Amino acid sequence: MLKEESNDAAAGNSWPRICDTCRVAACTVYCRADSAYLCSGCDATIHAANRVASRHERVWVCEACERAPAAFLCKADAASLCTACDADIHSANPLARRHQRVPILPISGFHRGPPATDHGGQIIVESTLADTTEDGLDEAMDEEDEDEAASWLLLNPVKNSNGSNNNNTNNNPSNNNNGFFFGVEMDDYLDLVEYNSSSCADQNQFSTTSATNDQHNQYAVPHKISYGGDSVVPVQYGDGKVTQMQMQQQHKHNFHQLGMEYESSKAAYSYDGSITHTVSVSSMDVGVVPDSTMSDMSVSHPRTPKGTIDLFNGPTIQMPTQLSPMDREARVLRYREKKKTRKFEKTIRYASRKAYAETRPRIKGRFAKRTDIEVEVDQMFSTSLMGETGYGIVPSF
DNA sequence: CCATGAAACCTTGCCACAGAAAAGT
DNA sequence: TAACTTTTCTGTGGCAAGGTTTCAT
Numbered sequence: 540m541l542k543e544e545s546n547d548a549a550a551g552n553s554w555p556r557i558c559d560t561c562r563v564a565a566c567t568v569y570c571r572a573d574s575a576y577l578c579s580g581c582d583a584t585i586h587a588a589n590r591v592a593s594r595h596e597r598v599w600v601c602e603a604c605e606r607a608p609a610a611f612l613c614k615a616d617a618a619s620l621c622t623a624c625d626a627d628i629h630s631a632n633p634l635a636r637r638h639q640r641v642p643i644l645p646i647s648g649f650h651r652g653p654p655a656t657d658h659g660g661q662i663i664v665e666s667t668l669a670d671t672t673e674d675g676l677d678e679a680m681d682e683e684d685e686d687e688a689a690s691w692l693l694l695n696p697v698k699n700s701n702g703s704n705n706n707n708t709n710n711n712p713s714n715n716n717n718g719f720f721f722g723v724e725m726d727d728y729l730d731l732v733e734y735n736s737s738s739c740a741d742q743n744q745f746s747t748t749s750a751t752n753d754q755h756n757q758y759a760v761p762h763k764i765s766y767g768g769d770s771v772v773p774v775q776y777g778d779g780k781v782t783q784m785q786m787q788q789q790h791k792h793n794f795h796q797l798g799m800e801y802e803s804s805k806a807a808y809s810y811d812g813s814i815t816h817t818v819s820v821s822s823m824d825v826g827v828v829p830d831s832t833m834s835d836m837s838v839s840h841p842r843t844p845k846g847t848i849d850l851f852n853g854p855t856i857q858m859p860t861q862l863s864p865m866d867r868e869a870r871v872l873r874y875r876e877k878k879k880t881r882k883f884e885k886t887i888r889y890a891s892r893k894a895y896a897e898t899r900p901r902i903k904g905r906f907a908k909r910t911d912i913e914v915e916v917d918q919m920f921s922t923s924l925m926g927e928t929g930y931g932i933v934p935s936f
Numbered sequence: 937c938c939a940t941g942a943a944a945c946c947t948t949g950c951c952a953c954a955g956a957a958a959a960g961t
Numbered sequence: 962t963a964a965c966t967t968t969t970c971t972g973t974g975g976c977a978a979g980g981t982t983t984c985a986t
Contacts, residue, residue, distance in 0.1 A: 889972060895954060896973035904976025905951035 556606050560585065568597040569608035576600065598643055611640040619643055 556576050558566045564578035570586070572595040577585065586595055598608045601621035609619030625640060887893050900907045 887973080889955090892954070892971090892973045894973090896952095896975090899952065899974080901975060902951080904974075905949095906953075906974080908952065 556600070566600055569600055570595050570597045571608075572596065609643045612643045 556566050558564045558578035558581050559575040560577055560581040564580065566576035567579050568582050569576050570582070573585075577597075582597065586597070598610075599619040601607050601609045601619060607621035607623065610622045611620050611625045620640075896906075900909055
């Protein structure tokens with residue numbers, strides 16, 4: 540099975556293979572026409588340059604070794620794997636052998652953002668026209684966006700001082716958090732990490748000055764690189780429409796981004812700089828909080844004890860106290876870009892775990908212990924299935 | 937227009953277990 | 962230092978309980 544959350548590769552430019560073009564970022568795709576390994580940004584730049592370039596066939600780099608072009612897509616893991624890794628991983632144990640794999644399809648056209656697979660395991664290629672269809676609506680919402688975006692710019696001292704968007708009852712004047720805790724998300728949308736880059740010499744590639752919108756898109760949605768190997772499986776429900784629940788979540792996400800007003804939240808923060816151990820992220824939050832953010836945090840910080848968030852280890856993010864008009868405009872623009880790419884679908888990070896969870900016996904919704912008989916039956920089933928097909932198939936329900 | 941109760945909706949915690957990562961030898 | 966073993970921790974889905982919001986009266 541694939542390794543989980545190994546961020547080592549992302550830390551300190553120790554990627555197995557870097558982009559052949561910029562040489563500052565990890566490669567994510569391999570262009571067959573150019574025989575080049577490219578990062579997302581360079582891939583977008585190069586292959587959006589002209590029609591000929593856009594026809595170059597590319598494949599994702601193997602998510603396991605991150606060195607070779609992917610040859611197979613494992614449906615169970617939703618992972619793109621090279622031939623060697625595929626053989627290695629799927630010969631590890633009988634369960635892994637049951638994973639269904641299909642030859643990976645090349646990417647063509649101009650794709651933007653991270654790899655995503657649909658239900659059929661095919662790569663979703665975003666059209667450059669996608670944005671233009673939103674323009675009308677986007678313009679209509681510009682004014683609203685402006686206000687909303689402004690509310691996100693908590694660094695605005697007026698906003699902070701009047702408390703209109705902050706129910707924080709802590710009146711301690713020395714408290715400079717002002718939403719910084721909750722800025723785990725805010726950070727993602729406003730790229731405050733960039734302000735940290737100057738004080739943190741060993742920042743990863745995201746702090747490079749050539750941050751394009753494409754790179755921002757990497758933050759906005761889970762990306763395979765963030766997990767250093769295992770896959771991300773976006774989940775859509777039913778006909779793919781955003782559910783009411785998701786809409787509400789978005790609403791809360793928009794207006795209670797800082798968690799100050801979200802009363803039902805279980806997160807128990809204390810504003811004197813400590814966090815209690817009851818921080819809880821619901822399953823819905825998984826889709827709301829970009830995982831890349833979480834992984835970014837873990838890039839430089841080792842795993843913390845269960846139930847804690849280690850926000851105070853490591854370098855302190857320096858918050859600018861004033862924003863110039865240009866800074867503000869840039870932030871609003873970036874905010875809008877990310878708003879377009881927000882995804883509220885629940886993200887399944889480990890499809891194999893999902894498969895296990897779905898097969899697991901339950902009592903009133905809770906997982907229950909498997910009896911010996913059930914284990915035996917399961918083993919018999921898997922053995923006979925593998926005997927018949929040679930390849931294992933993860934059962935679908 | 938306000939108060940009250942009911943209904944609908946939403947959030948959270950719980951459970952077992954495979955597997956990844958860390959820690960120990 | 963490498964190899965191996967043990968321990969710790971995470972993520973997964975369905976249900977129930979309890980909290981919140983909405984609506985009718």
